[in-house]
Amino acid sequence: xxxxxxxxxxxxxxxxxxxxxxxxxxxxxxxxxxxxxxxxxxxxxxxxxxxxxxxxxxxxxxxxxxxxxxxxxxxxxxxxxxxxxxxxxxxxxxxxxxxxxxxxxxxxxxxxxxxxxxxxxxxxxxxxxxxxxxxxxxxxxxxxxxxxxxxxxxxxxxxxxxxxxxxxxxxxxxxxxxxxxxxxxxxxxxxxxxxxxxxxxxxxxxxxxxxxxxxxxxxxxxxxxxxxxxxxxxxxxxxxxxxxxxxxxxxxxxxxxxxxxxxxxxxxxxxxxxxxxxxxxxxxxxxxxxxxxxxxxxxxxxxxxxxxxxxxxxxxxxxxxxxxxxxxxxxxxxxxxxxxxxxxxxxxxxxxxxxxxxxxxxxxxxxxxxxxxxxxxxxxxxxxxxxxxxxxxxxxxxxxxxxxxxxxxxxxxxxxxxxxxxxxxxxxxxxxxxxxxxxxxxxxxxxxxxxxxxxxxxxxxxxxxxxxxxxxxx
Amino acid sequence: xxxxxxxxxxxxxxxxxxxxxxxxxxxxxxxxxxxxxxxxxxxxxxxxxxxxxxxxxxxxxxxxxxxxxxxxxxxxxxxxxxxxxxxxxxxxxxxxxxxxxxxxxxxxxxxxxxxxxxxxxxxxxxxxxxxxxxxxxxxxxxxxxxxxxxxxxxxxxxxxxxxxxxxxxxxxxxxxxxxxxxxxxxxxxxxxxxxxxxxxxxxxxxxxxxxxxxxxxxxxxxxxxxxxxxxxxxxxxxxxxxxxxxxxxxxxxxxxxxxxxxxxxxxxxxxxxxxxxxxxxxxxxxxxx
Numbered sequence: 001x002x003x004x005x006x007x008x009x010x011x012x013x014x015x016x017x018x019x020x021x022x023x024x025x026x027x028x029x030x031x032x033x034x035x036x037x038x039x040x041x042x043x044x045x046x047x048x049x050x051x052x053x054x055x056x057x058x059x060x061x062x063x064x065x066x067x068x069x070x071x072x073x074x075x076x077x078x079x080x081x082x083x084x085x086x087x088x089x090x091x092x093x094x095x096x097x098x099x100x101x102x103x104x105x106x107x108x109x110x111x112x113x114x115x116x117x118x119x120x121x122x123x124x125x126x127x128x129x130x131x132x133x134x135x136x137x138x139x140x141x142x143x144x145x146x147x148x149x150x151x152x153x154x155x156x157x158x159x160x161x162x163x164x165x166x167x168x169x170x171x172x173x174x175x176x177x178x179x180x181x182x183x184x185x186x187x188x189x190x191x192x193x194x195x196x197x198x199x200x201x202x203x204x205x206x207x208x209x210x211x212x213x214x215x216x217x218x219x220x221x222x223x224x225x226x227x228x229x230x231x232x233x234x235x236x237x238x239x240x241x242x243x244x245x246x247x248x249x250x251x252x253x254x255x256x257x258x259x260x261x262x263x264x265x266x267x268x269x270x271x272x273x274x275x276x277x278x279x280x281x282x283x284x285x286x287x288x289x290x291x292x293x294x295x296x297x298x299x300x301x302x303x304x305x306x307x308x309x310x311x312x313x314x315x316x317x318x319x320x321x322x323x324x325x326x327x328x329x330x331x332x333x334x335x336x337x338x339x340x341x342x343x344x345x346x347x348x349x350x351x352x353x354x355x356x357x358x359x360x361x362x363x364x365x366x367x368x369x370x371x372x373x374x375x376x377x378x379x380x381x382x383x384x385x386x387x388x389x390x391x392x393x394x395x396x397x398x399x400x401x402x403x404x405x406x407x408x409x410x411x412x413x414x415x416x417x418x419x420x421x422x423x424x425x426x427x428x429x430x431x432x433x434x435x436x437x438x439x440x441x442x443x444x445x446x447x448x449x450x451x452x453x454x455x456x457x458x459x460x461x462x463x464x465x466x467x468x469x470x471x472x473x474x
Numbered sequence: 475x476x477x478x479x480x481x482x483x484x485x486x487x488x489x490x491x492x493x494x495x496x497x498x499x500x501x502x503x504x505x506x507x508x509x510x511x512x513x514x515x516x517x518x519x520x521x522x523x524x525x526x527x528x529x530x531x532x533x534x535x536x537x538x539x540x541x542x543x544x545x546x547x548x549x550x551x552x553x554x555x556x557x558x559x560x561x562x563x564x565x566x567x568x569x570x571x572x573x574x575x576x577x578x579x580x581x582x583x584x585x586x587x588x589x590x591x592x593x594x595x596x597x598x599x600x601x602x603x604x605x606x607x608x609x610x611x612x613x614x615x616x617x618x619x620x621x622x623x624x625x626x627x628x629x630x631x632x633x634x635x636x637x638x639x640x641x642x643x644x645x646x647x648x649x650x651x652x653x654x655x656x657x658x659x660x661x662x663x664x665x666x667x668x669x670x671x672x673x674x675x676x677x678x679x680x681x682x683x684x685x686x687x688x689x690x691x692x693x694x695x696x697x698x699x700x701x702x703x704x705x706x707x708x709x710x711x712x713x714x715x716x717x718x719x720x721x722x723x724x725x726x727x728x729x730x731x732x733x734x735x736x737x738x739x740x741x742x743x744x745x746x747x748x749x750x751x752x753x754x755x756x757x758x759x760x761x762x763x
Contacts (some may be wrong), residue, residue: 044687048677050687059687060538122536155478162476171478172485179489183497188645196637197500198646204496208489248485251493256648259548261635262500335544335652371675385610406652409627412654414683420653421685459756 005272015094016085017366022105023081024359028442030073030112031352035435037066042428045421055119060357064119064131069348072140073112073131077105077434079217080144083170084151085362086224089168091158097150102234104146127198129206130184137185139177146447169220172248173213180208193224200262207270208256210343211215211321212278214249214351215314219284221244221358222307223348226288228361229304230297231450235290243283250276255319257339258330263447274325279320285474313349317342320396332407337420338399346394353388356380356441363445367452374442387433388466390426398423482528495576498553504637512741520742522642523718530733531725535645537689549633550623552748562612571611575604591618592688598640619749631659631739633746641741654686662738670731671723672707679713692727701725 020195041062043050051057090096095101115132118124125132132140148253151174153169184205193201196328232238253273260267287313292304299305319343334341363372398420405416483744511519522533535542562568565585571582572592578594592615595601601617608615620626621633635658640646649656663669672679675693696703698720705728706720708709715721742748 037611045685048685048688049688053688055691056535058537058689058691060541063541064538090601103537108654124536124538126535126647128650163481167478168481171481175482176489179493183493187497187501192644193501194505195641196643197505199640200500201497201647202646204492205513207491245484248488252488253495256496261546261637261639266500333658334548336651337651337653339650367542371525388706407624409624411627414685416684417508417653417685439491 002077003414009089010094012016012088012093013365015098016088017098018361019084019098019101019105020081020366022102023084023108024445025449026105026109026112027074027077027355028445030069030077030109032071032435032442034066035095035102035431035438037069038431039428039435041066041168042431045424046428053377055122061120062124064124064128065116065153067120067129068115068131068377069112072115073109074143074216075214075347075351075355076263077108078359079214079221079351080105080147080151082221082355082358082362083173083217084147084154085358086166086220087151087155087158088223090160090164091155093154095150096153096157100199101150104143104150107139107146108143109443111136111143114139127184127188127202127205128161129209130188134185134189137181140277141181141185144178144181145363148178149358163172164224165234165237165244166224168241168244169216169223172244174219176208176213176216177268180205180213196261199260200256200266202404203255203257203260203270205255207305208252210346211254212248212251214346215251215280218310218314218351218354219243219247221354222284222288222299222311225303225307225358225361226291228305229302230292232291232295235287239287239290243287244279244284245250246276246279247293250279258325258327259333259334266443269329271325271330275317275322278322281315285315301381302374303357303361304345304355305381305385308359310350310353310357311424313353313388315344315459315463317346317350320345332403333399334403335401336403337395337423338403339449341392341399344395346389348384349388349392353384354368354445360446363448367448368455371448371451373444373447380440380444383433383440387430387437389430390433391430394423394426394430398427476662477583497699504507507641509639509641511741512735512746514742517741519743520641520739521734526732527736528733529725530729530731530736531643533730534733536649537604539657540647542651542653542686543655543657544652545656545739546635546648547625547633547656547658547739548623549621549626549631549634551621553620553622554595554597555591555620556593556595556601556608556615557589557590557618558584558608558613558615559612560727561585561588562614565614566612567611568608570678571607571613574607581586581623590659611724617749619747621746621748625656625668628655629663630656631662633740633742633748634745635739636743638743638745657734658739659737662740665735667728667731667735668708670734671727672709674730675707675721675723676709679709679711689727692730693723693728694722696722 007176040057041059044059055061061217083102084095115136118133119131123133125133150428155171177318184201187201188198192198223234223240250273253270253276256262256267256270258267258271297304299308324338324342360372360377400414404420405411510521511517512519569580569582569584572584576593585594593604595604598617605615605617625631639658669680673681674689676688677684695715696719698718702720703722705721709715709721
């Protein structure tokens, strides 16, 4: 093969623009819609019978709508978009077949729409984190594969041979999701396995999705964005390698709760793996501290702020995961809001914030300077950040209080339930902040894209109406 | 890592290991599980749900009940009690045999007011020599095994949930949160389908202080027919329909109530035995006396 001259950054950005617009734009819409469902779900705890005449908004449908739009609507396409960007930029190569990736992105969003309608119409599968009915699951799988194929082709065409840590994480994530999603869809929806094996498959899937896929995709972005923003090299390559190995080796075994009616070795092993997840999390914190230390870059509500907060959330979520894997603690926290608080911290606090940071870093390069409003970005940060804390922490502490009351069987269950209401009501405030923040994110992103298209349109119009034929652009 | 092959190999090894552990292994071990016999009755367990209840399971799934209700109870070990049922003809021999295990039991008061629990032991292995000694003395005794733990104390079940309980469920919904009580044995606690319907229509009417949302969309408010519909809910007070109207459950509501009534995972099995007599709690939410 003859040496290909490295593609210029401008060409790479041009090839990424449409696919990333499609992935990020749709993701932002789903994220905003998801948080609206989050608020609805939360309101049920203020007035239980608020949606007593509306099946679609009842808690049992609004909640999975929230969860699925968040994970499948936002997290996956946003993670894919950032991953594609990383593969193109780090490989110094244009994205392969951008238009097919756009098709894949549109197909993905169509799948999410089908899934959302299915859930609201009562066609949920009943498996947590995998509620989208079969047709939606098939569309999502095909869309993911379509994007993955061209991501991989992009990767093999790279002109920069040496690998950067972010690339390992993206590649592993590209392998991970089709595997777990196809296994879960096949064994739960198409050829369902018998009895409790379903529960085992569903827990395995959820653990791998939330604890491994999100972490892989999020860290790929973190390890790229941090050195870019601070102007310091990643500290260090070997620590990142250590994170990669420990994350996939331990993370993949998480997910099975202590109380599962499965052979005892399974929850035990899963609990041990959850505790071991502290190892990659601590290493990530070390990498971030060593990389950011001494940098003069101000945080100021920008991408760096988002990313730092995200890493803090990852650490906190992992500590909660590890603590609640200990039998003495899980006895109290199992079946309480504690677990939900941990998950919220992981998805919103870590992943969504990482993606916000990455998208706010990437978008200005795609739409041109000055089109992503930094002021709205800061407002976005200062709404979502406290929102996440207000949402997750009351759930965590409320969950502990709930669990302590629960194990005392002399306290009537109604009192146990009622004791969590205050915590839950505070968390509604958090949901509300997040929803407003997500809407601002959506408008900021859409405004930037519209601004870009208007300038393109203006240029084209000027060129078309120019008196003299336009030659080679300066 | 310098080569992409190594990245893929690492990911492949890690993921295939857990796939083998948490997908393949349980399938090999439990995927072909079949009905078993209960002990000691030797009934088949579990049995498929009757038609209406099977439809109700679909309603349960569709309404997302699982986000607030688990169907999985746990236990913290068991309590084994030796109950002396018959003192036999030779009271002295019986007391001598019992006295070897506990000096207090060697006194004649032990034999008064039978049957009664005389000893608590750690497990069946500890109970065996005592039972043997009692029967050699000509007396009769049995062991009562009951499950312990907060779920049991709340009357949510008589033993922990085991894999066998989920055998015919699709989807299996063990649940992850208890915003509401566990439902693994709700049909044992509340066997009346009409109670279930009234509770679905207006939870607070049946359980004071309930935080459960009402499912009014599962019911129809109809002008009172002549004669009144047999299935109309018997409601009173603030929850009663306006005069001249009645509340009639839809098919979905009746199916859901039938499903809830069918939820009982309380057959004594080899892997989760219990022998304590049934004494369902008066209400899910009442404290243990």
